[in-house]
Amino acid sequence: MKLGRLDVEIAGERLTLTGRIDDASPLGELVSQLPANVVIDTSGVTFVNSIGMREWIRLLRGLRERGTVTLERVADVLITQMNLIPDLGNNVRIASFHAQYACNACGAEVAPLIDAVAHAEQLQRLKAPPMPCPECQGQMELADFPERYLTLFRV
Numbered sequence: 001m002k003l004g005r006l007d008v009e010i011a012g013e014r015l016t017l018t019g020r021i022d023d024a025s026p027l028g029e030l031v032s033q034l035p036a037n038v039v040i041d042t043s044g045v046t047f048v049n050s051i052g053m054r055e056w057i058r059l060l061r062g063l064r065e066r067g068t069v070t071l072e073r074v075a076d077v078l079i080t081q082m083n084l085i086p087d088l089g090n091n092v093r094i095a096s097f098h099a100q101y102a103c104n105a106c107g108a109e110v111a112p113l114i115d116a117v118a119h120a121e122q123l124q125r126l127k128a129p130p131m132p133c134p135e136c137q138g139q140m141e142l143a144d145f146p147e148r149y150l151t152l153f154r155v
Ligand SMILES: [Zn+2]
Pocket: 103, 104, 105, 106, 107, 108, 133, 134, 135, 136, 137, 138, 139
């Protein structure tokens, strides 16, 4: 199904969002169409504006009242916005997310997927795990302030 410029796919417990979350994406209305326990994949989300963010919050708040919510492969544009509203992480499990990294050796800039379960202990201390560079296999570091990505994980 399409909500404006957002592709919405529901398959069993899995909700996949791809595209832009904006004024034309009434995500809050999806709550009633989803099962109690939901896994949401937003890896393909490329843009979110303030109205889209409000809808994303409505969706998460509606879902977490009814069952378990797991976020997988959270898009860079969403995880940075969510970190401005840390209570959004309550009763929402973030399994993995994308973050902007830069390579110390060759300068490559990429947004690798960070496994939030494997790195849980580091993330709680606001430490982004080093990642291998896809270009030169050197060490990449988070290219931004850790608070922009990791406030949600702080205990
Ligand atoms: Zn490199």
